[in-house]
Amino acid sequence: MNQHTVFITPDAIGEVRRDIREDLLPLFAEIRQILEENRALDFPGWGALGEWTVGALYRSLIDTFVRDTDAALGVMRTWEGEHLRFAEHNWRAAEELAVRRVSRP
Helix, strand or coil: CCCCCCCCCHHHHHHHHHHHHHHHHHHHHHHHHHHHHCCCCCCCCCHHHHHHHHHHHHHHHHHHHHHHHHHHHHHHHHHHHHHHHHHHHHHHHHHHHHCCCCCCC
């Protein structure tokens, strides 16, 4: 994001949308993929005793991380796709309506 953007403008809102689309969504998608790839361990895994003591906790944590990552992705997709687009459009309309227009007689 442009560090010199200090005011809320439609362009600043558009930059936030681009940052979400180009940076955050791919990052969280990659994190989710890594979690999925590590959901199960290959043989011998945790071993007999380790499976009983650590395996269940490990799977529970991975499931929680995947669920939370899915929730974060859903929120970011909604922001980028709907909410911030709506805010950008409304802000632009408000700016246009706030401009004083002088008509010549």
